[in-house]
Amino acid sequence: MTVLITGAAGFIGYHLARRLLSEGHRVIGIDDHNAYYDPALKAAREAQLTPFPGYLSLRGGIQTPGLLTSIMARHRPRVVVHLAAQAGVRHSIEAPDAYLASNLGGTFQLLQAARAHPPAHLVMASSSSVYGGSPAMPYRETDRTDQPMSFYAATKKATEGMAHSYAALYGLPITMLRFFTVYGPWGRPDMAPFLFTQALMQDRPIPLFNRGRMQRDFTYVDDLIGAIRALMDVIPHHPAIPVAGDSLSPVAPWRVVNIGNGAPVPLMAFIDALQVATGRTARLQMLPMQPGDVAATWADTTLLDRLTGPREPTALAVGLARYVDWFTRYYGAGTRTAESMLHRIGAA
Ligand code: NAD
Structure with a gap:
């Protein structure tokens, strides 16, 4: 089949494109390679895709x-996976305009395109951040999501509403995916796993917001890709047939699914595992809570498990070992600045 992936040079888009190309599908990837983080990393990811004859790169x-x-x-793609977005909670407080343009403007253009040329399934990335800072966990798809804590979360929540309206108005089958903190090779340089690993490698203190009293439902990228791949084939029907616990809309071919590991990890335990993976000892810099952040995330994965079958999540120690292996091959151990090593292209 032909699949259109927006944000194909991004962390998740790259992994999904690679998976689909390895299965023999045709992938059209669009990305603007913007400079939110180093465009060389995006180019290096895409350089892994271009050798596949089924890959078409659009900028x-x-x-x-x-x-x-x-x-x-x-190209009439059968499935569209919409991953392009301006990501990052903290940056959304400094530069909200980019979130308006990419997340709302970009999603609007995508919905218009899908309305004109409907794919069999439109799969879109949302985020665990839509659950706000609610202490009632784990988060279920049916929990309230009307209290975003950052502008990033607000735009993600808004895209859910926009997409639902197009599902209801035009019968577009849409699955909205709420991702929980994803980590793994080729990971994003603005996220904690990267920043912590880089600090350890450079023998610098690890900055820990909320004095380390945080927990995240860290999800290994291969597990996430497996779940997205499986859900691409689970098209929501119209009219919806409600099943207990499902997040189907009664009026639209629409479903919301959490994709997480299902087990929150305290940040200090994450750092312990990272020390083992890197063989280095961490120095910690305790900092106050950042505006927009939430103290904890935890996915209820009951729906995901029911839709895609039994999962065997990658253990944190295994995932971090693979991540550190990639990091050291790509950037080199002990480099002063990661950016200086961006020409090193390692295999995932
Ligand atoms: P990423 O920043 O690595 O990938 C996004 C890609 O989209 C980038 O390559 C970027 O250049 C591209 N892009 C951004 N705006 C664009 C635009 N207007 N036009 C064209 N291309 C554009 O991020 P990611 O971690 O791969 O995230 C993918 C999706 O998953 C995003 O929607 C993000 O909000 C969501 N998400 C990610 C996580 C996570 O832990 N990585 C968690 C929750 C949600």
Whole structure:
């Protein structure tokens, strides 16, 4: 089948594209390679995809009016996986405009394109951040999501509403995926696993917000990709047939699914495991809570498990060992600045 992936040079988009190409599917990837984090890392990821004959790389901003519509008209993808977004909780407080343009403007253009040339299934990335800072955990898809704590979370929540309206109005089958902190090879340089590993490698203190009293439902990237791949084939039907516990809409071919590990890890335990994986000893810099952050995330994965069958989540020690292996091959151990080593391209 032909699959359109927005954000294909991104962390998750790259892994998904690679998985689909290895299965023999045709993948059209669009990405603007913006400089939110080092574009060389995005180029290096995409360089792993271009040798596949089934890969078509397109460069452009998805918020450009009509761009996605012309791509969809030309290539008629069976499935669209929408991953392009301006990510990052803290950055959304400093630069909210980018979130408006990419997350709301980009998603609007995507929905318009899908309306004009409907795919069999539109799969879209949302985020655990939509659950806000609610202490009632684990988070279920049916929990309230009307109290975002950051502008990033607010835009993700807004895209859920926009997408639901297109599912209801135009019968577009849409699955909205709420990802929980993803880590693994080729990971994002603005996220804790990268920043912690880099600090350890450079023998610098690890900055710990909320004095380390945080927990995250860390999800290994291969597990996430396996779940997305399986859910691509589980198309929500219209009219919805409600099943107890499902997040199907009664009026639209629409479903929301958490993709997480299902086991929250205290940050101090994460750092312990990272010390083992790197063979280095951490120095910690305790910092106050950051505005926009939430203290904990934890996915209820009952629905995911029911839809995709039994999972065997990758153990943190295994996932971190693979991550550190990639990190040291890509950046080199003990480099002063990761950016200086970006020409090193390692295999995932
Ligand atoms: P990423 O930043 O690595 O990937 C996003 C890609 O989209 C980037 O390559 C970027 O260049 C591209 N992009 C951004 N705006 C664009 C635009 N307007 N036009 C074209 N391309 C654009 O992020 P990721 O970690 O791979 O995240 C993928 C999706 O998953 C995002 O929607 C993100 O919000 C969501 N998500 C990720 C996590 C996580 O832990 N990584 C958690 C929750 C949700």
